Amino acid sequence: xxxxxxxxxxxxxxxxxxxxxxxxxxxxxxxxxxxxxxxxxxxxxxxxxxxxxxxxxxxxxxxxxxxxxxxxxxxxxxxxxxxxxxxxxxxxxxxxxxxxxxxxxxxxxxxxxxxxxxxxxxxxxxxxxxxxxxxxxxxxxxxxxxxxxxxxxxxxx
Amino acid sequence: xxxxxxxxxxxxxxxxxxxxxxxxxxxxxxxxxxxxxxxxxxxxxxxxxxxxxxxxxxxxxxxxxxxxxxxxxxxxxxxxxxxxxxxxxxxxxxxxxxxxxxxxxxxxxxxxxxxxxxxxxxxxxxxxxxxxxxxxxxxxxxxxxxxxxxxxxxxxx
DNA sequence: GTCGATGCAAACGTTTTGCACACTG
DNA sequence: CAGTGTGCAAAACGTTTGCATCGAC
Numbered sequence: 001x002x003x004x005x006x007x008x009x010x011x012x013x014x015x016x017x018x019x020x021x022x023x024x025x026x027x028x029x030x031x032x033x034x035x036x037x038x039x040x041x042x043x044x045x046x047x048x049x050x051x052x053x054x055x056x057x058x059x060x061x062x063x064x065x066x067x068x069x070x071x072x073x074x075x076x077x078x079x080x081x082x083x084x085x086x087x088x089x090x091x092x093x094x095x096x097x098x099x100x101x102x103x104x105x106x107x108x109x110x111x112x113x114x115x116x117x118x119x120x121x122x123x124x125x126x127x128x129x130x131x132x133x134x135x136x137x138x139x140x141x142x143x144x145x146x147x148x149x150x151x152x153x154x155x156x157x
Numbered sequence: 158x159x160x161x162x163x164x165x166x167x168x169x170x171x172x173x174x175x176x177x178x179x180x181x182x183x184x185x186x187x188x189x190x191x192x193x194x195x196x197x198x199x200x201x202x203x204x205x206x207x208x209x210x211x212x213x214x215x216x217x218x219x220x221x222x223x224x225x226x227x228x229x230x231x232x233x234x235x236x237x238x239x240x241x242x243x244x245x246x247x248x249x250x251x252x253x254x255x256x257x258x259x260x261x262x263x264x265x266x267x268x269x270x271x272x273x274x275x276x277x278x279x280x281x282x283x284x285x286x287x288x289x290x291x292x293x294x295x296x297x298x299x300x301x302x303x304x305x306x307x308x309x310x311x312x313x314x
Numbered sequence: 315g316t317c318g319a320t321g322c323a324a325a326c327g328t329t330t331t332g333c334a335c336a337c338t339g
Numbered sequence: 340c341a342g343t344g345t346g347c348a349a350a351a352c353g354t355t356t357g358c359a360t361c362g363a364c
Binding site for chain 1: 241243259261262268270271274275277278280281282285286287288289290291292294295296297298299300301302305
Binding site: 229245 | 327328329331338339
């Protein structure tokens with residue numbers, strides 16, 4: 001079996017998600033709709049604060065705590081997930097984008113890693129310790145190709 | 158090549174480290190010595206606050222900020238490292254203990270994983286993306302054997 | 315009208331920092 | 340005596356929460 005197990009049914013757009021919110025007893029508020037529009041817009045790995053700024057360009061009074069509360073609710077519904085890419089704030093994206101994260105400790109860049117890359121580790125760890133990894137929630141740190149090249153050059157000097 | 162590259166020369170005890178501190182222009186203060194004694198004592202994965210409490214059993218006036226400053230300095234000298242095991246505070250241990258970390262998202266337990274377990278992932282990621290992972294700094298999250306068994310039982314019910 | 319969602323301010327836990335004083339070498 | 344380290348208080352940071360009000364249904 002591969003690393004990933006079950007995939008929450010994936011709503012295709014803002015309206016579908018809002019319908020689901022209502023199903024769950026929630027309300028389709030303006031901040032919720034705008035936040036969802038931003039989440040469905042391109043560009044992944046946004047922090048709560050970045051999302052707040054984007055939402056505030058349209059609705060300046062939306063408060064950061066509202067963003068957090070909505071992200072939490074959307075996460076409970078399986079629509080979004082957050083990932084920790086290293087030190088610093090968590091980043092949020094649609095739950096439909098499933099991939100692992102690699103984060104460069106030198107330059108801070110984040111690479112998305114297909115889950116298949118983690119199968120070897122998943123098998124090794126399951127066999128040795130009975131532990132089932134989830135490579136999506138926390139990034140694996142290290143050093144990206146560019147920084148490795150730069151650091152090697154410096155070491156030569 | 159395996160996941161790990163270079164190993165900072167490993168001082169065998171408190172006095173060796175303090176000698177190294179002095180070499181680097183630092184001073185061998187009481188709080189520093191006691192902190193080192195606690196770090197060399199058994200039990201890994203201690204948070205700054207836990208270390209502070211242990212140190213304060215011997216020297217009650219040592220302040221948490223002193224612990225942080227000393228840990229930072231010792232980290233610069235390559236004597237200790239910190240690891241993030243999930244949400245919550247970082248944990249510190251001697252740099253000589255090199256292993257990866259697996260952290261259970263259900264029960265919070267931390268498993269130490271021999272670095273060899275990560276070789277498959279390291280090779281896959283290096284080949285695919287030129288990225289060199291360091292599995293020591295951030296834990297890989299997932300679910301431990303006990304929690305998996307418990308969760309499977311609940312799912313059956 | 316009910317009850318969930320919001321704005322705001324204030325708290326939270328972890329870590330960092332500014333400053334005056336104390337101690338090491 | 341020079342300069343590093345310390346205690347303390349306060350700030351910084353990301354995030355959560357209490358509360359009165361607002362708005363969706």
